Amino acid sequence: MHLKHIYWFAYYNEDEPSVRYRCIYPLRYLAETHDITYSIVHPGYDRKHIAAFIRIYLSALIFRKKNSLIVFQKIFTGGIYAHALKLLLFFRPTFTLYDTDDAEHTRRTTDTIHHFMKHCSACSAGSRSLIQYISPLNPNAFLLTSPVIDHGVIKRERENIFTIGWIGYYGAHLESLETLLFPALTQIPFPVRFIVLGARNEGEAEHIISSFKKYDHISVEAPLNISWLDERSVYHQIARFDVGVSPLLDTEFNRGKSAFKLKQCLSCGIPVLGSSVGENKYFLQEGVNGYFCDSPKEYLERIIAIRNAPLSDYMTMSKEAAASSRLFSMEHFSASLLAITENLPIDHPLDQTL
Numbered sequence: 001m002h003l004k005h006i007y008w009f010a011y012y013n014e015d016e017p018s019v020r021y022r023c024i025y026p027l028r029y030l031a032e033t034h035d036i037t038y039s040i041v042h043p044g045y046d047r048k049h050i051a052a053f054i055r056i057y058l059s060a061l062i063f064r065k066k067n068s069l070i071v072f073q074k075i076f077t078g079g080i081y082a083h084a085l086k087l088l089l090f091f092r093p094t095f096t097l098y099d100t101d102d103a104e105h106t107r108r109t110t111d112t113i114h115h116f117m118k119h120c121s122a123c124s125a126g127s128r129s130l131i132q133y134i135s136p137l138n139p140n141a142f143l144l145t146s147p148v149i150d151h152g153v154i155k156r157e158r159e160n161i162f163t164i165g166w167i168g169y170y171g172a173h174l175e176s177l178e179t180l181l182f183p184a185l186t187q188i189p190f191p192v193r194f195i196v197l198g199a200r201n202e203g204e205a206e207h208i209i210s211s212f213k214k215y216d217h218i219s220v221e222a223p224l225n226i227s228w229l230d231e232r233s234v235y236h237q238i239a240r241f242d243v244g245v246s247p248l249l250d251t252e253f254n255r256g257k258s259a260f261k262l263k264q265c266l267s268c269g270i271p272v273l274g275s276s277v278g279e280n281k282y283f284l285q286e287g288v289n290g291y292f293c294d295s296p297k298e299y300l301e302r303i304i305a306i307r308n309a310p311l312s313d314y315m316t317m318s319k320e321a322a323a324s325s326r327l328f329s330m331e332h333f334s335a336s337l338l339a340i341t342e343n344l345p346i347d348h349p350l351d352q353t354l
Helices: 017-034 047-061 080-091 111-119 128-134 171-186 202-211 231-238 260-267 296-308 311-328 330-342
Strands: 005-009 037-041 068-073 096-100 122-125 141-143 163-167 192-197 218-221 243-246 272-274 290-292
Touching: 005 017, 005 047, 017 037, 017 068, 017 330, 037 047, 047 080, 068 080, 080 111, 096 111, 122 128, 122 330, 128 141, 141 330, 163 171, 163 231, 163 260, 171 202, 171 296, 192 231, 202 218, 231 260, 243 260, 243 296, 260 272, 260 311, 272 296, 290 296, 311 330
Parallel strands: 005 037, 005 068, 068 096, 096 122, 122 141, 163 192, 163 243, 192 218, 243 272, 272 290
Antiparallel strands: none
16 A cells, blocks of 8 residues: 555643654654655544544544555543544554554553454554564554654763763653662762653652762752653753663563663663663663663663763764664654555455545
């Protein structure tokens, strides 16, 4: 199929990174580079969202555009929105895709998730772990790694105070941080700055700061009210890191993650220290763009090593980190999505508009 249009039914609005990076930005890129039009639906109960839903839903159901793909992104609820999309899938099952980048099945009831996985033409997922989970439900499961935008923000030099940075939903990763990283930070034998981008409220920010209050060698920044939709400003903040960290405990949920935090740091030329869990293993190259660390001891040793490395060695690693972005660029994501559409099975004769 020569793709001409994409109907994308998201699970949330653009405040969610997954919606921006797997939906909004790739669709804009495909429109600019391949002249593929698109329609996006975000669930909501105000007049604007309801009107958009009705208009696009009826277009997909009754007046479906020729050579179009219908994508259901990470739908997991049992509400009105999900039921309406199940009805759409029933009547328009051909060239449909269920897309996910989180192991929602580990924390949600699975009825809705499994329904879309089983009945869509194919599924796309942000990790190999998710592909393994999906494959028994749908043999047409494809890896579609989450991309980073081409933001043009690159690390140019080390900071005067060695800076360690983390980005993400702080509350969701607190256990991994406290188990693997925080003990290492308290043992560092030189002054460091620790920046956390992702505290959601004053309570989380205070928890971060108070965790290191008695350690004079650590200065902590946990800014609130970050303008996440101003992408370039976020990447400028990441570029202040000298090293990024991606500690993950080895759980099924973490194995299903798409290594997005790690990718964001690498794309700015920031070497990363990360756990050898899930997708981290496929983007982190030992000694090239960072190091694997699976214990506080390893985080401590690698932080000291990177800080004490000659500037030339550090900048070489920084350049390799930036070069890694070719593996998760918007171009790579879009090409992968188009390749998936070329392999979708045609096994639903009910849908005759394609």
